Amino acid sequence: MVSTLKRLLIGRPLKSTELGEQKLNKRKALAILSSDALSSVAYGPEQILIALLAIGSAAFWYSIPIGIGVLILLTALILSYRQIIFAYPYGGGAYIVSKGNLGVKPGLVAGASLLVDYILTVAVSVSAGTDALTSAFPSLHGHTVIIAVFFVIILTILNLRGVRESATILAYPVYLFVAALVMLIVAGLFNILTGHAVPVTHSAIGTPIAGISLFLLLKAFASGCSALTGVEAISNAIPNFKDPAPSNAAKTLIAMGVILGILFSGIVFLAYYYGITPSTEVTVVSQLGETLFGRNVIYYFIQGTTALILILAANTGYSAFPLLAVNLAKDKFIPRMFTIRGDRLGYSNGILFLGFFSILLIVAFSGQTSRLIPLYAIGVFIPFTLSQTGMIVKWMRERPKGWISKLIINSIGALISFIVVVMFLLTKFSQIWPILIFLPLIIWFFYKIYMHYMAVADQLRVSLAEPTFPIKGNIIIIPVSGVTRVVENALNYARSLSPNQIIAVTIAFDKEEEKRFEEKWEKWHTGIRLVTLFSLHRSIVQPLSKFIDVIEHKALDNKYQVTVLIPEFIPRKGWQHILHNQSSLLIRSFLLNRKNVVVATIPYHLQK
């Protein structure tokens, strides 16, 4: 039944040969790989306003200079990643770039941050997508967590079925979203330029605000940087591009940067000009849409495409996490099971792991996007910093043609990313401290796992010099509880193996029982020696275990192997098991962990 359900949800198993990849052209690549980055504009500008709201809405004019700061950072990052694309044409994830240039430890820091971060990608994007929905349909507002969890489950199932990254259908929502936001921005600007709109800003740019501090501005800037999450996606996926892959990828990256910059600036500016105040119930984009169009079909189109692209952005977590997990598992830092392809050729364990932990996060944070974003953003900027630093080291070591200008670009990228990390630590410590506990913990796990795999490989290596324990003979022990067909079957089997010795063992609870059974055994004429153990505490396992200890000890001296054969009768129907004392199961589970004893069940199947 479980298997039927599985087939229904994820479909028939696929053959390994059905694994095929289609190369992406620039237009499709832009759509598919930038959903994470572009969708960030749905929450990034809002985060700036939320940070400024601590002083009051009069401080909102600062969103303009802060937005310009974010644009500068965006430019630096795009240029830096463009260089990574050319330097790592086979995909330069932060884990690979950091490990390759800075060493294993920084690589693991990047890897651990990214693992956590992809989980947060899913949690944040799905929560933000749910916000877009509940802004449009306020009656859903009380059910945020359930809706978000439902989306994660759907995404997990779809990914277990296997979503082709190249599926054309995934491209539409991204272009629709860009179209919707461009429409919003154009309409907003048009109104302003034609004088239809009167500015309702809370204060003019440059108004001095009481109580504003550098700390608060840095905090608002750090918040705004959450709009930049996802810009690294293209540089990780170069092998998916059509040839010449690096140059196509670089062009796509630039295009994405330009679109991201336009959408971000437009929303920041309009939110300021139309005097939008962030609220927990309705998103900034939703408020803008409502102000410009009213709650008509265009408004719902904007909200719908926003929700859709955010959920698609979550899907990039599902593409990236399992691949990173495979890399880490191949390097033996996480369990081997992450390298196994499931029935539908996806790395199912990674997908399930990601789904489970995203749901955990959504539930733990009650689906509140703004509480998740700081953790998400710092998790992004740590690997940003590490991979840019890795590039600096690479240029200094390799010194290719024009390396100085490349070095400068990556140095600026590294520096700004590092400053953002520090700003986060300084201004949002109360929200991001968990990462300072989890990152070291995860890295410690990485090392523990690595050490274990190394120790195992060492112990399993076959060496002709030291062969394993040579077996000179066999002793078979058969626990018996009656003169039955089941026991007869086990005795026959034991005899067929022609061991050096067969011992039948029975456990008696009282003297009378002992005598009766011994007489019965005598009459049976099996030719096999019966040993009766006496159990005052009515335990079967303990006396048997002690007896095996004794035999095992003697056997080891002679390099004999001890085997316990457990006769077991198997009823025809499952429910009938509860009608029988599960002694054989009990004995088996008790003996399975013994060091030098082989345990086998000799089944006797009932016909009726």
Place this chain on the structure above:
Amino acid sequence: MVSTLKRLLIGRPLKSTELGEQKLNKRKALAILSSDALSSVAYGPEQILIALLAIGSAAFWYSIPIGIGVLILLTALILSYRQIIFAYPYGGGAYIVSKGNLGVKPGLVAGASLLVDYILTVAVSVSAGTDALTSAFPSLHGHTVIIAVFFVIILTILNLRGVRESATILAYPVYLFVAALVMLIVAGLFNILTGHAVPVTHSAIGTPIAGISLFLLLKAFASGCSALTGVEAISNAIPNFKDPAPSNAAKTLIAMGVILGILFSGIVFLAYYYGITPSTEVTVVSQLGETLFGRNVIYYFIQGTTALILILAANTGYSAFPLLAVNLAKDKFIPRMFTIRGDRLGYSNGILFLGFFSILLIVAFSGQTSRLIPLYAIGVFIPFTLSQTGMIVKWMRERPKGWISKLIINSIGALISFIVVVMFLLTKFSQIWPILIFLPLIIWFFYKIYMHYMAVADQLRVSLAEPTFPIKGNIIIIPVSGVTRVVENALNYARSLSPNQIIAVTIAFDKEEEKRFEEKWEKWHTGIRLVTLFSLHRSIVQPLSKFIDVIEHKALDNKYQVTVLIPEFIPRKGWQHILHNQSSLLIRSFLLNRKNVVVATIPYHLQK
């Protein structure tokens, strides 16, 4: 850790020889065996008033004639059971008496009713005890279910530890309860006789009441019969009495009957005279106590002893249920596991089963005593009827000296019990219909289980004429996944058994892997043939399973036995298991249900 907790809760295991029983003298026996019956007066009279309340409190005077009816029934039952005591000096439970005289089917009806009934004994007594507590401490009123469940858990643990039925400490609460109620009755009567109390009855005896019907009176009478539950306890426990056991038991039974009669009449009369109205919050006994003494120390003494004796009454369920289960299990009607003595020599499975289902009932009925009582009472009167009828048959068949008067007494007992059963069915059908579903279902289970045990015994019988499948040779299959110590160990073991053939099987997911492994195996020079199976769907189990099918088919033709040896390495620490693909576990669990294949794991324990 589980085992430490177990030791802490139920104590060290006891030796079989520590099983000892102490015979009871009459005084102690009365206390221990009558707690169930005597405690019924805590809820019996109240049930009459609740039934009459349907018409109005003016109808309460009918409780006097109805009470007299119950007393007559009590007398008949006591006399009838007195005869059972002498006829079955080794204990005459309804199951044994019915099965012996009426046949297996009526015996099973009695047995099934009793099984259900002992569960209800626990549920009703504990709920009523909780009512006595919450009447005294109204702040506990919202927590009835939790308190009741807590008491059941405590009782279960105590019984798993082993409560000696003979423990003197169990005798005190019963006598204290009798003393408390006698005090209550005497004080009530004293006030009346000395003229201190003015009758506040709702109506004089004989007042015509509009709307009263025979149906309602019968219903009230049936409700009142719940005060008689538990009177059979003494007749089941005769072997526990000091010699001459039957005559001692008979005297104890009469004493119990007299005490029960006095307490019941007293409470019915006082409740009428003092105009008590039943309420869901405060019990009738509690109201009487409060009216007569106020909420002083005597009131709390009455409530305390009532709660205590009710919980002790639940304990009689714990004595009776496991013993009945042993009888039914020995007759092969319920699973054999009920005959096994636990660590502390109690029949732990019966105790746990009883505890679990009582909790289920308490939760299902929200701990409402008056909703549980009808089910309880009909469950008592069905076996009453059957055992009395059994006695009629016995007298007619055996015709001992004076059999006619004995016949008459049991006939009256049987008739009245039967009438009560019919009354229950007629007047309380809406509350007791579940019993009409569950009883037949349980009896059907009894038969199913019995048939299974018979079929098994038949199939397991060893016959020299038809010996089991003779084994002429052995084929050993070893699934291998690498050239490692683990595999080496398994190959050594297989060789030591000198089978006719050893086949190593490996599963490859692609051609390259296949070739690489085959070359490696060749170089290893094991002398053992390697078969490579190809799995396009990346499943290990399916191709292996098909391969074993083929080998098994060939083997059967030659009367060869197929054995699968699974090499398995066992890491040093439990958590390390998740770092390895559990292929050996998977293969084992998949193969364990195969008919003619023996499966053994060859463990290789890692040192580091």
